[in-house]
Structures are given as structure tokens and as C-alpha cells.
Amino acid sequence: MEEADLFYRQLPKVELHAHLNGSVSFSTIEKLVARKPHLNIEHGMTAIRSGQRRTLDESAVDYPEFHTLTTECISQMCFQVFKVIHQLVDTEEDILMVAKDVIREFAADGVKYLELRSTPRKEKTTGMTKRRYVETVIEAIRQCKNEGVDIEVRFLVAVDRRNGAEVAMETVKLAEDFMLSTGGLVVGLDLSGDPTVGHGRDFLPALQKAKNCGLKLSLHLSEVPSQADESELLLNIPPDRIGHGTFLHPEVGGSQSLVDKVRKHNTPLELCLTSNVKGQTVSSYSQHHFLYWYQMGHPSVICTDDKGVFCTDLSQEYQLAASTFNLSQEDMWTLSHKAIDCTFAPDLQQQLHQKWLELQPTLFQL
Ligand SMILES: CC(C)=CCNc1ncnc2c1ncn2[C@@H]1O[C@H](COP(=O)(O)O)[C@@H](O)[C@H]1O
Numbered sequence: 001m002e003e004a005d006l007f008y009r010q011l012p013k014v015e016l017h018a019h020l021n022g023s024v025s026f027s028t029i030e031k032l033v034a035r036k037p038h039l040n041i042e043h044g045m046t047a048i049r050s051g052q053r054r055t056l057d058e059s060a061v062d063y064p065e066f067h068t069l070t071t072e073c074i075s076q077m078c079f080q081v082f083k084v085i086h087q088l089v090d091t092e093e094d095i096l097m098v099a100k101d102v103i104r105e106f107a108a109d110g111v112k113y114l115e116l117r118s119t120p121r122k123e124k125t126t127g128m129t130k131r132r133y134v135e136t137v138i139e140a141i142r143q144c145k146n147e148g149v150d151i152e153v154r155f156l157v158a159v160d161r162r163n164g165a166e167v168a169m170e171t172v173k174l175a176e177d178f179m180l181s182t183g184g185l186v187v188g189l190d191l192s193g194d195p196t197v198g199h200g201r202d203f204l205p206a207l208q209k210a211k212n213c214g215l216k217l218s219l220h221l222s223e224v225p226s227q228a229d230e231s232e233l234l235l236n237i238p239p240d241r242i243g244h245g246t247f248l249h250p251e252v253g254g255s256q257s258l259v260d261k262v263r264k265h266n267t268p269l270e271l272c273l274t275s276n277v278k279g280q281t282v283s284s285y286s287q288h289h290f291l292y293w294y295q296m297g298h299p300s301v302i303c304t305d306d307k308g309v310f311c312t313d314l315s316q317e318y319q320l321a322a323s324t325f326n327l328s329q330e331d332m333w334t335l336s337h338k339a340i341d342c343t344f345a346p347d348l349q350q351q352l353h354q355k356w357l358e359l360q361p362t363l364f365q366l
């Protein structure tokens with residue numbers, strides 16, 4: 001392993017934006033495929049490999065007018081990948097295996113604190129219920145803890161915007177129940193799903209309810225262009241963290257008023273470089289909005305989004321940010337250290353700070 005690779009792997013890290021089913025690794029996919037050979041799923045269908053835009057360009061064979069495709073089309077093509085993964089992960093046994101593998105992989109990558117998020121799913125064919133879904137993820141977190149995996153894990157229940165306002169309200173009730181019954185393992189609510197579907201205004205009552213009952217809110221916001229109105233509404237709640245926020249600032253079609261709102265509340269941003277480049281909302285790493293917010297000194301946390309789908313890990317994302325924006329190892333240490341203050345587990349922050357300080361000397365003697 002190169003010295004720089006080793007540094008970023010050993011760097012203690014905080015992962016705040018990881019969708020469970022988007023984080024499934026190649027080796028776990030292989031185990032799932034072996035369990036369900038009748039589905040005829042190949043790995044190419046569950047991941048967007050390197051070569052960035054290549055996968056989407058390849059689909060231009062079927063879509064000759066690819067370069068005129070709308071954001072909606074690109075988004076829907078990208079989101080197909082989750083439908084395939086969901087077919088592979090449809091029993092409690094699958095969820096338990098997937099969640100434990102994902103947690104162990106983040107730990108092996110040097111992540112000391114992980115906030116996983118996932119959409120509770122009911123599967124008629126296997127009898128899995130939404131409640132059992134969440135219970136099983138919680139069970140995976142507990143088992144990893146008992147097995148001594150060196151990572152603290154908390155869970156955000158996800159609302160998929162494609163499922164509408166009524167389901168969102170039910171999900172908030174479920175999340176509230178689990179927040180109360182899991183001794184603090186469920187810490188918040190995520191709003192995600194294909195950003196080109198539905199409108200944020202429909203989710204305001206559910207999000208407000210979640211906030212009022214003590215759930216922290218992490219909202220995917222301005223992930224695609226032309227959502228300034230929606231972002232304005234959602235920022236008024238206000239959320240506790242923002243996922244992506246790619247099109248918030250004026251240079252990319254957002255507005256100063258959106259930026260001012262984010263700044264006023266000091267709302268941390270979860271930034272996922274490879275996800276945005278491969279998802280084609282950002283044209284290249286150097287154009288990523290990380291720089292805009294980082295230079296402003298705004299709390300910015302590097303995250304993976306879907307490490308399995310985008311074939312990456314958090315060490316690689318840190319290394320990419322450092323090389324793209326010419327940041328030093330000390331800068332990256334500070335970035336990972338500051339991320340502790342953006343977690344939804346205030347009870348763990350002091351312990352995490354301590355851990356960082358203990359690891360610092362060994363890290364800089366590499
Ligand atoms: C494909 C692409 C460009 C995605 C990146 N950006 C994303 N934006 C919004 N929602 C997402 C994204 N990645 C994953 N998700 C959500 O996470 C789900 C998969 O994880 P899970 O089943 O909730 O455990 C997806 O179905 C979707 O609802």
C-alpha cells in the first residue's frame with residue numbers, strides 16, 4: 001500500500017451519509033447472488049464502476065440523444081440500480097448479513113463513527129415487515145458491538161420521496177417508536193430517493209413532526225438543479241444536516257438567500273464527491289462544490305453516499321478531496337476531526353474527540 005493510501009486508511013473518520021443498500025460491497029453482492037441464482041443478477045447491474053461517466057455514456061447506445069437527456073432521465077437510470085439491489089436484499093437474513101458486512105467494512109476502513117441510513121421496506125413475498133426491517137438493522141448494530149468491532153454506529157430511518165406524504169408520516173411514527181425503544185441507536189430521519197420525483201412541500205408535516213419529537217433531520221437538498229423553491233421551504237424547518245446541497249449556491253443556479261440560510265443555522269453539509277461525479281450532477285472532481293463551502297469555513301463532511309454502487313470507500317474520498325484541492329494531511333486530519341461535531345450523537349462526541357487525540361501521534365509518524 002502506498003504511504004498516502006495508508007495515511008487515509010489509518011486516519012480516524014466519521015461517516016455521516018451512507019445508504020445501507022447502496023453501501024453493499026462486491027463480496028456481499030456475490031454472497032447474495034449465490035443465495036438467489038434464479039434472479040440472474042450480475043455485478044455490473046449493482047454498481048457504477050470506474051471511468052466515471054462511462055457507464056452512463058454506454059447507455060447512450062440505447063439513447064442516441066443522450067446529451068440532450070433531461071435530469072429526470074439520468075436520475076431514473078441511476079436509481080434503477082437500487083431496484084436491482086433491493087431484489088437481492090429481501091429477507092431478514094439478507095438485511096442482517098448486509099448490515100453486519102457494511103458495518104465491518106466501514107470499521108476496516110478506519111471509520112470510528114458511522115451513521116447508517118435505510119428505508120424500511122415491506123416485502124410481501126418473504127413476509128418481511130417495515131418494523132422487522134428496522135429491528136434487524138438494530139440487531140446487526142448490536143451484534144457488531146458485541147463482537148468488538150471498533151466502531152460506534154447509529155441509525156437514521158429514511159423516507160423515500162417516491163412513496164409520498166402518507167408513507168412519510170408512517171415512517172416518522174416508526175422512527176419515533178424506535179428512537180424511544182433502542183436506547184438512542186435511532187437518532188434521526190433522512191429524506192432521500194430520486195430527487196426528481198415529488199416535491200418537498202408534501203413532506204413538511206412529516207418532517208416537522210419528526211423534528212418536534214426529537215429526531216434529528218438530514219435532508220437531501222438541491223441534489224439536482226432547479227430545486228431552489230423546494231430547498232427554500234425545507235431550509236426553513238431547518239434541517240440539522242444537508243445531504244449534497246450541490247445546487248445551493250448562486251454560481252450553479254441556487255441563490256445567496258439559500259446560502260445565507262445555511263450559514264445562519266451553520267447547518268453542516270454531507271459532501272459525496274464520487275457519487276456526484278458518477279451521478280453526473282457535478283462535471284468533474286475539481287468542479288465539486290466542496291471547495292465553495294470549505295473555503296468559506298463552513299462545516300463540510302466528506303461522505304460516501306453509496307460506497308458499493310459507486311465503488312469507493314471513505315479513505316478514497318478523503319484522498320480524492322486532498323489531491324483534487326491540494327490539501328495537506330494535516331488539513332484532512334482537521335476535516336475528519338471537525339466532523340465529530342456534526343454527528344447526531346452528542347453523548348459520544350467527547351469520547352470520539354479523545355480517540356482522535358490518542359491516534360494523532362501515531363498517524364503523523366508514518
Ligand atoms: C444513483 C445516484 C446518482 C444516487 C446518489 N444519490 C442519492 N440521492 C437520493 N437518494 C439516494 C441516493 N443514493 C441512495 N439513495 C436512497 O437510498 C436507497 C438505497 O438504500 P436503502 O434501501 O434505503 O438502504 C435508494 O433507494 C434511495 O432511496
Ligand SMILES: [Zn+2]
Nearest residue numbers: 019192243305
Ligand atoms: Zn444520499
